[in-house]
Amino acid sequence: MNIPYSEKEKKQIKEQKKLIKWWKKSTKPKKKKKKRVKNYKGLNYTELLKTPEWRKRREQILFRDNYTCQECGFKTHLEVHHKKYGYKYPWMSPDKDLITLCEICHAKIHK
Ligand SMILES: [Zn+2]
Ligand SMILES: [Zn+2]
Secondary structure, eight states, X not given: OOOOOOHHHHHHHHHXXXXXXXXXXXXSOOOOOOOSSOOOTTOXXXXXXTSHHHHHHHHHHHXXXXXXXXXXXXXXXXXXXXXXXXXXXXXXXXXXXXXXXXXXXXXXXXX
């Protein structure tokens, strides 16, 4: 038969458990953060533009440009245009090479 613990003991056990939990947590090797950039080797340009990396970058540029087409001032159907290519991934372009354009102005540029 189990001898019931006294309140004091119960408290002690609780504290110990807490300590063990904390200790285990602090000694557990930290999981390495998954690298954000996955292997995008096989992806074509259109597919690259669907990655979270590009979405984030695109959002940065849209924000910088006040969600406004830099050509005509349109505020909808916005896209981010690369003035320059040549980077491994589209989100690697520096700010100066990226510009917010509306669909229409963007299409004009690519003509
Ligand atoms: Zn473009
Ligand atoms: Zn425009």
